[in-house]
Amino acid sequence: MASQVARVTQAIAESPVSFEDALQVGFKRATETLRGITGLRILEQRVAVKDNKIATYRVRFEVIFLLEK
Numbered sequence: 001m002a003s004q005v006a007r008v009t010q011a012i013a014e015s016p017v018s019f020e021d022a023l024q025v026g027f028k029r030a031t032e033t034l035r036g037i038t039g040l041r042i043l044e045q046r047v048a049v050k051d052n053k054i055a056t057y058r059v060r061f062e063v064i065f066l067l068e069k
Contacts, residue, residue, distance in 0.1 A: 005067045006038065012060045019045050022059040036066035 013026025027040060044060040 006064050007067055008062050008064050009034075010043070010060065010062050012058060014048075014056050014058045016056050019057045019059055022057045023061065026059060026061060030063045034063060034065045036068065037063060038066060039064040 011026050011030060013022045013029070015022035015025050023040070023042070031037060041062040041064070042059060043062060046058045046060075047054045048056045048058065
């Protein structure tokens with residue numbers, strides 16, 4: 001079995017729709033830059049409030065991906 005090494009990087013994504021949508025937006029953007037993604041880990045969820053209403057949903061997450069040889 002070959003050895004593998006992974007790297008972890010953090011990202012923050014935002015959506016006016018939901019936490020789920022924010023994560024999908026962030027994941028889609030990560031796939032445009034990173035190759036070999038093996039997982040995500042949600043670190044934090046927050047909302048921004050404006051005029052007593054939730055304006056945006058924010059997700060801070062880690063992207064785990066394999067380093068290429």
